[in-house]
Amino acid sequence: MITKEDFPIDELVRKMKKPEIGAIVTFLGVVRAEGGIQGxxxxxxxxxxxxxxxxxxxxxxxxxxxxAVEIVHREGPLKVGENIVVILVGAKHRKEAFRACEYLIDELKERVPIWKKEY
Incomplete structure (x- = not known):
């Protein structure tokens, strides 16, 4: 999902919880202050x-x-410290959830037409 609004991580995790899921792995990307950028x-x-x-x-x-899997990516102007992307993966066991989450962020950066312009 693409959104201009911030995403409620707690709510996304709560929605993913199911009896068959024993591990939920999340990746949260945030705008970092590097090289004097403001956003x-x-x-x-x-x-x-x-x-x-x-x-x-x-x-x-x-x-x-x-x-289960959920990907939410923001668009528009973002300031340092704001959330950019969240990936949640639910699985019976943690190893598969971690592997899938890493695969998803790597592939997202390579394949999804999203561009970040620092200011």
Whole structure:
């Protein structure tokens, strides 16, 4: 999902909790203060990005033994310390959840049409 609004991490985790899920792994990307930046503008080719995110979620379900996956990425102007992206993966066991989460963030950075311009 692409959004201009911040995402409620606690709510996303709560929605993912199910009896068959024993591990929920999250990756949270935030704007960091590096080289004097004050923030960044995140630009998204929304239709293509949504399609690619859905494809990544399907691929992760096929490659790894996971029960649930959720990806939320923000767009627009963001200040240092603000959330950029969250990935949640639910699985019976932690190893598969960690592997899937790492796969998803790596593939997202390579394939999804999202550009960050620091200011």
């Amino acid at each position: 960044m503008n995140v630009e998204v080719y929304e239709k293509m990005a949504e399609e690619e995110l859905n494809k990544l979620e399907r691929e992760a379900r096929e490659k790894f033994n996971i029960e």
